[in-house]
Amino acid sequence: MSENTHEHGDPIAEIKKVTIILSVLTIIELILGFWMIGITSEGLRLAIKGTIVILMLAKAFYIVAYFMHLKHELKNLIMTIVVPLALFIWFITAFLSDGNSFRNLRNTYDPHFKAQSEIKVEKKAEGTHATEEKEGKSEPTETKKD
Amino acid sequence: MSNVTTASTKEAKWWNGGKSPFDVEYGKVMMWYFLMSDAFTFGAFLIAYGTVRFSTNGWPNPNEVFKSYPFAGEGTNAPLVFVSIMTFILIISSVTMVLAVHAGKMMDKKGVVRNMIFTIIGGIAFLSCQAWEWNHLHHEGAWWGMNPFINADGTASTTNFTNFFFTITGFHGFHVFSGVVINIIMLIMTLLNKFEQRGHYLMIEKAGLYWHFVDLVWVFVFTCFYLL
Numbered sequence: 001m002s003e004n005t006h007e008h009g010d011p012i013a014e015i016k017k018v019t020i021i022l023s024v025l026t027i028i029e030l031i032l033g034f035w036m037i038g039i040t041s042e043g044l045r046l047a048i049k050g051t052i053v054i055l056m057l058a059k060a061f062y063i064v065a066y067f068m069h070l071k072h073e074l075k076n077l078i079m080t081i082v083v084p085l086a087l088f089i090w091f092i093t094a095f096l097s098d099g100n101s102f103r104n105l106r107n108t109y110d111p112h113f114k115a116q117s118e119i120k121v122e123k124k125a126e127g128t129h130a131t132e133e134k135e136g137k138s139e140p141t142e143t144k145k146d
Numbered sequence: 147m148s149n150v151t152t153a154s155t156k157e158a159k160w161w162n163g164g165k166s167p168f169d170v171e172y173g174k175v176m177m178w179y180f181l182m183s184d185a186f187t188f189g190a191f192l193i194a195y196g197t198v199r200f201s202t203n204g205w206p207n208p209n210e211v212f213k214s215y216p217f218a219g220e221g222t223n224a225p226l227v228f229v230s231i232m233t234f235i236l237i238i239s240s241v242t243m244v245l246a247v248h249a250g251k252m253m254d255k256k257g258v259v260r261n262m263i264f265t266i267i268g269g270i271a272f273l274s275c276q277a278w279e280w281n282h283l284h285h286e287g288a289w290w291g292m293n294p295f296i297n298a299d300g301t302a303s304t305t306n307f308t309n310f311f312f313t314i315t316g317f318h319g320f321h322v323f324s325g326v327v328i329n330i331i332m333l334i335m336t337l338l339n340k341f342e343q344r345g346h347y348l349m350i351e352k353a354g355l356y357w358h359f360v361d362l363v364w365v366f367v368f369t370c371f372y373l374l
Contacts, residue, residue: 011248019241026237030230033373037209037225049374056369060362067244067358069351076160077168081178088189095193099200107203117203120300 018066025059177352181359184321188363191317192370195310204297206307208372211288211295216278229372232275233364236322239268240361243329247354250347255336258350262333265357269326276319280312288312311371318360318367325360328353 029052036048065071070078106113160167168175199205209225218224242264249257287294293308332353341347 011251012245015241015244015248019237022237023234026230026233029369029373030226033226036373052369052373056365059365063240063358063362063365067240067361068355074160074167074169077170077175077178080168081182084182085185087186091189091193092196095197096200099197102201103203106201114203117301119302121296121302 014066018062021062022059025055025062029055171348173348173352174355177355181355184359185363188314188317188366191310191314192366195314195370198306198310202304202306204299204301204303206293206295206303207298208374210298211283211307212279212372214282226372228275228279229368232272232279233368235268235272235275236361236364239265239272240358242268243354243357247347247351250341250350253342253347255339255342258336258341258347259333262329262336262350266326266329266333269322269329269357273319273322273326276315276322280315283308314367315371318363321360321363325353325357328356 032048032052032055036045039045039048070081159165212229213225214222215224215228215231242261246258246261246265249255249261283289288308288311290309290312291305293303293305295303295307297303332350335341335349336347341349
């Protein structure tokens with residue numbers, strides 16, 4: 001082993017610390033998740049979702065850095081792994097905004113799509129399918145095997 | 147080369163030859179590269195899910211879909227409870243895996259065996275939870291191409307929700323399953339003294355990388371499907 005991968009502090013203490021951090025982050029995520037159930041305000045929901053995503057990234061960092069030991073590898077290896085993953089920034093931005101734009105375009109220019117997505121359906125008992133209820137006007141579809 | 151270059155070796159010229167720029171074993175570098183490609187596969191799945199969700203007006207409420215747990219009655223309403231148990235099972239099994247890797251570095255065979263057994267039990271427990279959940283959802287009428295859950299705003303939903311859910315959790319579950327198989331093989335090799343003979347437990351470290359990756363993916367899957 002070279003001087004760069006030498007033992008850093010007490011490994012067991014580090015494992016304990018990271019375990020506690022991961023558990024606490026998960027518990028905070030769950031608390032936010034429970035809290036969000038009763039909230040209807042779109043803005044607040046979005047803020048909570050953003051917080052959950054940040055906590056998720058923090059958890060990912062702790063798993064990769066400490067459990068997978070990447071933080072204690074040479075910088076060369078760290079860069080080889082982390083730099084290509086930066087593609088995800090573009091990947092997520094481009095695709096999610098494309099999805100959002102597609103919805104806006106359809107809502108604006110496709111009256112059928114908009115009308116379809118505004119029809120309220122009743123919550124049926126177990127075993128019925130929402131897709132059938134959508135075309136509820138035609139009776140035979142109700143009995144049709146799917 | 148003149149003594150100019152030799153004088154500046156303090157600045158570690160990693161790529162000038164004669165050195166190992168990554169200073170890890172070949173198999174470990176390759177495991178990292180494999181995990182990177184796997185990260186892009188899962189990333190593609192999850193981003194596809196996000197894109198479709200962003201392009202749709204309504205989406206089922208996860209708290210209405212995932213609200214049950216084993217041995218619970220018909221009308222149970224306990225969102226997030228079962229999935230948080232699954233999440234903790236995977237985190238704990240990840241911790242025992244780190245402990246196994248650490249024991250391997252210390253050449254402590256007993257420690258490796260003990261922690262590998264815990265990790266395998268954790269993996270099997272997670273798979274059992276997932277099997278129960280899939281079975282439960284299937285009984286409620288959810289499957290690929292079938293979605294009994296209406297959107298959160300009370301409008302009719304499409305089958306996108308169930309298609310993505312079963313595909314992505316299924317793909318992750320398959321990774322957990324292969325991780326358990328790899329861990330069992332590692333346990334058998336440890337018990338057969340294979341690593342004692344080699345003089346190192348690097349294989350445990352590589353299996354550990356894979357297992358942590360499975361936990362890492364669950365962090366994202368759990369957040370995207372159950373929380374957001």
